[in-house]
Structure formats: C-alpha cells, structure tokens
Amino acid sequence: xxxxxxxxxxxxxxxxxxxxxxxxxxxxxxxxxxxxxxxxxxxxxxxxxxxxxxxxxxxxxxxxxxxxxxxxxxxxxxxxxxxxxxxxxxxxxxxxxxxxxxxxxxxxxxxxxxxxxxxxxxxxxxxxxxxxxxxxxxxxxxxxxxxxxxxxxxxxxxxxxxxxxxxxxxxxxxxxxxxxxxxxxxxxxxxxxxxxxxxxxxxxxxxxxxxxxxxxxxxxxxxxxxxxxxxxxxxxxxxxxxxxxxxxxxxxxxxxxxxxxxxxxxxxxxxxxxxxxxxxxxxxxxxxxxxxxxxxxxxxxxxxxxxxxxxxxxxxxxxxxxxxxxxxxxxxxxxxxxxxxxxxxxxxxxxxxxxxxxxxxxxxxxxxxxxxxxxxxxxxxxxxxxxxxxxxxxxxxxxxxxxxxxxxxxxxxxxxxxxxxxxxxxxxxxxxxxxxxx
Amino acid sequence: xxxxxxxxxxxxxxxxxxxxxxxxxxxxxxxxxxxxxxxxxxxxxxxxxxxxxxxxxxxxxx
Numbered sequence: 001x002x003x004x005x006x007x008x009x010x011x012x013x014x015x016x017x018x019x020x021x022x023x024x025x026x027x028x029x030x031x032x033x034x035x036x037x038x039x040x041x042x043x044x045x046x047x048x049x050x051x052x053x054x055x056x057x058x059x060x061x062x063x064x065x066x067x068x069x070x071x072x073x074x075x076x077x078x079x080x081x082x083x084x085x086x087x088x089x090x091x092x093x094x095x096x097x098x099x100x101x102x103x104x105x106x107x108x109x110x111x112x113x114x115x116x117x118x119x120x121x122x123x124x125x126x127x128x129x130x131x132x133x134x135x136x137x138x139x140x141x142x143x144x145x146x147x148x149x150x151x152x153x154x155x156x157x158x159x160x161x162x163x164x165x166x167x168x169x170x171x172x173x174x175x176x177x178x179x180x181x182x183x184x185x186x187x188x189x190x191x192x193x194x195x196x197x198x199x200x201x202x203x204x205x206x207x208x209x210x211x212x213x214x215x216x217x218x219x220x221x222x223x224x225x226x227x228x229x230x231x232x233x234x235x236x237x238x239x240x241x242x243x244x245x246x247x248x249x250x251x252x253x254x255x256x257x258x259x260x261x262x263x264x265x266x267x268x269x270x271x272x273x274x275x276x277x278x279x280x281x282x283x284x285x286x287x288x289x290x291x292x293x294x295x296x297x298x299x300x301x302x303x304x305x306x307x308x309x310x311x312x313x314x315x316x317x318x319x320x321x322x323x324x325x326x327x328x329x330x331x332x333x334x335x336x337x338x339x340x341x342x343x344x345x346x347x348x349x350x351x352x353x354x355x356x357x358x359x360x361x362x363x364x365x366x367x368x369x370x371x372x373x374x375x376x377x378x379x380x381x382x383x384x385x386x387x388x389x390x391x392x393x394x395x396x397x398x399x400x401x402x403x404x405x406x407x408x409x410x411x412x413x414x415x416x417x418x419x420x421x422x423x424x425x426x427x428x429x430x431x432x433x434x435x436x437x438x
Numbered sequence: 439x440x441x442x443x444x445x446x447x448x449x450x451x452x453x454x455x456x457x458x459x460x461x462x463x464x465x466x467x468x469x470x471x472x473x474x475x476x477x478x479x480x481x482x483x484x485x486x487x488x489x490x491x492x493x494x495x496x497x498x499x500x
Binding site (some may be wrong): 121215414418 | 445446450460467475479483
C-alpha cells in the first residue's frame, strides 16, 4: 500500500475517534453514513493488500453494525456502544499502523543541482525498490545573499538536474500534508547561510514537523587525517548548524568524521543523544567518485580537441580560500592561468566552485570586475577548459592530477590515488621570486 | 548498485541495525595532501605526471 493511502486511512480513523468521543458540542468531520462508506472501502483495501483480513474483517463488521444503528438514529453511538466503538477503533488503528505491507515515502530536497551527488546513490537505491518505497525528488528554491545578509536573487535548479529524474514541483507539494516517512536534506542552515539560503519552508526545524525521520547528509566530507587532528577547526564551524539539532539521522562518511562531529557537538548535546543519531554509513559522493569513468560521450568535442592526448590538470578554486584571503586568491588565479598559458605540456581544466561567483558578488563586490575579466579572457582565448557544469566527477575522472584549494574536491581527489598539490595563495609560479607575497 | 547508497537505504528502512551497517562501511584510502611551497610548485607536479620525479613526501623533503 502506498504511504499516502495508509496515512489517509489512519487519519480518517483518528477523525472518527474524535467524532464519536467529542460529545454533542463537537462538530463532526463526517456523518455515521459517510464512515460506513469508508469502512466498505477499507475492507476492500485490506483484501487488496493482503492485510490480516479475518482480524480486521471482524472488527469492521462489528463497527459497521454499531454505525448502521447510529446512522438510523442520526447521531453517533453513546454510552456502552460508544466505549465499544472507541476500543474497536483503537485496535483497528494500532493493527494497521503495524502493517508491513505499506510502501514508505522518501522525499529528497536538494537545492543546488550541482550538489545532487551527495544524495544520488541513496535515491537510486530507493527508486529501485519500488515494491517498498515511493521516492520523490523536489528541487527547492534558494537565494544568494547580498553583502548585508539579505536575499539577493532567487533560483530553482529543477532544469539543471540529470534528465529523466522524476522531479515534483515544490510549489504544488505541501510537505506537511504529504508527511513522508523520510525527508532527506543537504542544506544544514536556516537563516545563517552566508552565501545561499533556502526558502524558509525548508529550514530543518520546519521539515522536522513534516516527517517521521529527517535525514541530513552533509555535503562536505572531512578527511580522516583532519578529523583526527584536534587543531582542525572546521568541524566545529560546520557542526554549529540547525540540521544537527533537528535531524533524526545524520550520515557521515567515516567513523573518524563521525567521532569528530560528536566531539564538536558534545558542547550542546549528550554523547548518548548524538550516538543515536549520527552514523558512519559512507557518503553517496564516494559512490559517485568510484563509479564515474572517462566517457567520451560526456566530453564536448571542443574539450577533446583542447586536451589532444596531453595530461590534464584539474584546477579547482573554492570558496573558503577566497573568503580567507580574497585579494591574494584572485591574484593566485591570475598567476596560475598565466603559468598554464605558457606551459603547454599539460592542459588546464579550471573548475571554479559553483558558488564562487556568487561569493565574490556578495562578499567582495569590489573584486568582481577583476575576477570577471579573468574568466572572460580565459574563456575567449580557449587554450584551457573552463568547466562551469555541475559535474565535478567528470573533471575528476578526466584529469591526471589535482591543483587547487584544500576543499571538498581535494578531499575526494585524495581518494583516487592520483597526484594532488594543494595550492598556496602566497606562492607564485610565474614571475620572479620577489613577487612572492608574505 | 552503489554501496554507500544501498547501505544508507537499508539503514533508513530499518532492514539492518545501523551499528552493523557501520561496520560494513570501508571508505577508500586517502592520499596525503602535498602543499605548495617555495621548493615544491607546479613544475614539480607536472614532472611527477611525466614520471620525471616521484610524487611523494620524501621527494619534496617533507
């Protein structure tokens, strides 16, 4: 049985309980006659889904008899019959609640299409189990932020998701009504996002009321080496987010990462509480990493021509480095592009973080003209690849080495076994030694 | 089918104990990060790709 139908049945039984127990002043949701029709449908449903027919059948027969009498009198049962009705309804609802032949409903709420990878393999598992689960994907609206922390522009990435995914429109889906068994999110914040913010209907504290199980999968994976380092401060920053308060289940990539989060969160929660909610089951991002190969069909011809059999360096520029040292960061990009423009042994595959441009716009708008000019020139000259797609895995698969920030992409790259060099904004590869900054 | 997705799904559907599923999870090994410095820069990375220089911590004096 579909979870909607199951919930609807339990809902009607609850309403009926209120109607018969509510007394004379209570305004009934339905008449006794309407409940009789409902019972007839319920019998058919129990037959169809092979529920405990004999057990439910007997209860429904007795309820029908009492209600038929009530319908003739034009009011709900009273006294002894009322108590009998209440008992039977309670027994019926308790039994139906425990039925296992009910499909669960799982709703995935990604906001940025480029971040779908942190949920994708979980969705695939759910979608392939159609006998037991209905899986829905609802891309949700989000905005980028102005420098003063107010919303700037709103976006919906529905059209950027891989073709063929069964997406539901957010504006036509009331999650409090749908009340799926499970909701999966990757946005941890409410109104504290510095760069992006989702619509307030999708804040973790709101979603918690719309489901039995709110599941948070962090987008950012932490290396075990960093997780075990007591001086690594990032976990504490990441852990201070709403999703860690409101989620029933939080998925970590490794036990070391889980332990680091638990230690950070112990400031606000008990270890016992955290160990009941945080589980190191592995990240869907690792699934994607290990299953993406070099498929020429997914590589534009123009890019194939640029590569031309040479080694490819993935150049990844992230947000954190930019926020730490914005001017140096922009200058470092200029230096790197200049180096690869001269160095033709390898091809540069530049992949800025999908939110980098937004970050420059919102956090340091005075640097925007310089950044945009660099990007424009690089794209026009086309001696390297400029990858603004959401597909980080294609870039990882096609490259032979990594150069760039110590970001989440670097963490994933470190798991491929390919060489990796973390860039240092203070070091220059072009020009003279005295150009070194700091 | 992809391992971590399947494992998370099994846990969420309460088909297996979460603790048991955690034991099955084996994340891939991580390479060490090499950090760019005055001695080790982009030319070294390219040389490592061409097999001219080993790309490991010892080669850069770390």
